[in-house]
Structures are given as C-alpha cells and as structure tokens.
Amino acid sequence: MKYFALPAAVLAALFSLSVHAETLTIGAEAIPHAEILEHVKARLAHEGVDLKVKVFSNGLQENFAVAGREIDANYFQHQPFLDGFNKSKGTHLVTVAAIHVEPFGAYSQKYRQLADLPDGAVVGIPNDPSNAARALLLLQRNGLITLRDPGNILATARDVVGNPKKLQLKELEAATLPRLLGQLDLALINTNYALQAGLKPKRDALFIEDSRSPYANILVSREDNKNSPALKKLVAALTTPEVKQFIDQKYQGAVVPVF
Template sequence: MTAFLKKQIQRLAVLSAGSVLMASAVAAETLTIAATPVPHAEILEFVKSQLAKEGIELKVKVFTDYVQPAVQVNEKHLDGNFFLHQPYLNEFKKSHKNDIEVPVAKVHVEPFAAYSVKYKKTADIPAGATIAIPNDPSNSGRALLLLAKQGLLKLKDPTNISATRKDIIENPKNLKFKELEAATLPRVLNQVDVALINTNYAIEAKLNPVKDSLFIEDANSPYANLLVAREDNKNSPAFKKLISALNSPEVKRFIEEKYKGAVVPAF
C-alpha cells in the first residue's frame, strides 16, 4: 500500500468519526425547563446525567419568582416548567386566557408551614398579631386554610382552597394580615409575628420546615408540585423520558435523603 493511499484511508477514517460525532450531536434533543432554585432546580440537576444517556440535553433555567416561569412557557420561550401546583395553575389560567400549560407529572409536595422568630408555640401568638402570607391567590388561600386548621380563625368554607380574607367569619385574636410576594416572606420574618412561607423559599433561607416551623401542613395536601409542558410538546418522547426520570425510584430516594421530610415525593 502506497503512502498516498494510507493517508487517504486515514483521512476518510477521521472524516467518518467526525460524521458520527456530528450525527450524535444532531440526534441529541434539548429540553429547557424553568424552575425555582430549591428544590426544583436541584431535582432537575440530579436527573441530567440520566437523561443525557438517553439522548436528552436538559437545560435548567432558574427563576426566583412564581410569575415568569409560567409566562415564559406560555409564550413558548421555554419547553416547560417545574415549580407550581394545580391550584396555582388554575388561578394563573384565569388571568391568562390563552394559557397553553399542561401538567404532565406530579413530583413532590412541599408541606406549607408557619414560622416565627418571636414565638415558640401556636398558643403564644398574641391578640392583634401581624401575620404575613403570600399574595398570590392560590397560596394566600392555602395560608388561610392552614391558619383555620390551627383554630386561629374560622372560614366560611374550610375546604375552599381559593379562600380569601373576605371568607373569614371568625377572627378571635383579631389577627392582622400582610399579603406579600412569596419570595420576600423569609426576609420580613423578623418584622412580623408570624409568616407563612412556601417551602422552597423557606429552604433557601435555611429554614427547616420540619424543625423550625410553628405548624405545618399534614400529608393530605392538594398541592403536589407539577412538571408542566406545553400543549404542543406534552406527548413528545423527550418529555416522556423526563417524566420517567422524575418519577423514578432514584429521584424518590434523592428527595427523601436530601430534604428529610421538608419535601415529600408525590409519586
């Protein structure tokens, strides 16, 4: 074999290898999912390597609020999101008539809890205390339900997850309410008597919902956090692989071991 022929064979081998690599790169499908930092983004990061083995490149775009992750999916800038529960989605759809978000899997529950730096027991909460709650309709209703279960107030319908302050029919301690954006609640904890904080923001603020809360939701919660797709991609093979990964025994074990009861698997 001549030197020229050898070089040609080597060149073809290099080109062939390059073509295989290019084909693999083209074959890989990308999913970009919006998530709040804790625990949602952490759970997505955990499944990244598994999805990569199945030809899915998972990109996690982190948001610190509850509005933009839904808006970005609704406007088709992102493939899906992982941060909300069904009551929140229901309320969001009321104000966004052309919403195209579709829940495709339940992943976990973050038991909602009340915190205080002033009081150690619910019974210690004084008359006229200021209670900070989230200002979005689904989570403000959730806060009121939890307060009602503690006997701190009475609601017209104690099962109404969309309850508002107008539904309070008894307030024996004359509690005063501050409705604030959910993300800001940990920062005002020392300015109020009690704050009801979503677990993702509590964990970010180094609060342990199991150990640090005055009181906390029980396991019977309708607020499972959802993986959400768009109507046009909900049945895609990539989403099916992501659903399978998020509902796997490995993720269940990861949630249980990492969050120790502050986050509970919902599958």
C-alpha cells in the same frame, strides 16, 4: 505516552448521540426544583436529551416563558396556582405530571410555639390567590381562624368569619416573606422559599401541612408540547425510586415525593 484509538463503531455512536441529542429547556425555582432536575441530567443525556435548567425567581415569568415558547416547560407550581394563572392571564398551560409536595409551614422569629402567639399578631400570608387560600386553610386547620367554607381552596381574607385572636392578616409577595420574618409575628411560607432562606421546615415551622396536602408541585407545559418524547423521558427520569431516595435523603421531609 500511548494513545488508543476508539473503535469506529464507538466513535460513530458518540457522534450520533451528540448530533441528535434534543435540547429540553425547563424553568425552575432554585431550590428544590432545579436541584432535582440537575440530579437527572446525566441519565437524560444517556437517553439523547440535553436538559437545560433555567432558574427563575418569579413564577409568573416562568409561566409566561412557557406560554411564549421561550422554554419547553416549567417545574415550580401546584395546580391551584396554575389554574389561577390560566384564568387571569388567558393562557392554556397544562399539567404534565405531579412530582412532589412541599408542605406549607408557619414560621416566627419571635415565638417558638403556637400557644405564645399574642392577640392582634401580625401574620404575613402570600398575596397570590392560590397560596393565600392555602395559608388561610392552614391557619384554620390550626384553630386560628374560621372560614365560611372550611374546604374552599379559593378562599380569601373576606371569607374569614371567625378570628378570635384578632390576627392582622397582611398579604405580601411570597418570595419576600422569609426576609420579612423579623417584622412579622408569624409568616406562612412556601417551602421552596423557606429552604432558600436556610429554614428547615420540620425543625423551624410552628405548624406545617401534612402529607395529605393537595398542593403537589407539577411539571407544566403547553398543550402542543405535553406529549413530546423529551418530556416523557424527563417524567420517567423524575419518577424513579432512585430520585425518590435522593429527595427523601436530601430534604428530610421538607420535600415529599408523590409518585
């Protein structure tokens, strides 16, 4: 067997890349965020960035991890969620870039169309303020309730002024809603949790947000880190036509690029 020695210049370049590669650790939800990040790993490696993806199942912990400098940034939330977190926790996390929208949907194991939903139906909505408001706005858009201010992205159940079907709104932890579908008549579920549960939003949702949704998922970091060269390379990698094609083909409308 013959062995071929690499030219010294090539060895030096490879050694330099391995020594000087910068590690960038990003927190993410398993689906779709971590999958999208994994897709750009190889490209970033060529650019001297060693991308580490740390999967979380709790968004609050992801934000605390960024604020506490345990990770460099995270990718799982939309701007209203971030604003609410910063306000309630006294943090100052910032948006780096908007990447995609996951249209929010309403699901049921008992009813296949909205017209079948009975009076007094039990409707599960997320219990965090930003997604609770998002759920209420979607219910309103589909004629099930009326809010005091129809455009208020901070609306709560107390702002419901019309409820002709006398729906019973139950606020529950967002991640648990897919598992509780059998106990509810209807549940308003974030698309990342729907995908993790094997639901296909375009097929299974009784109704769903359209592309005009203001809830784009964002890359989030600290003020002192938002302009780091490694994060800039990550944003560039995430917003290429190739990644847009990957998202479109893999998620079939359940995840919509915003770049």
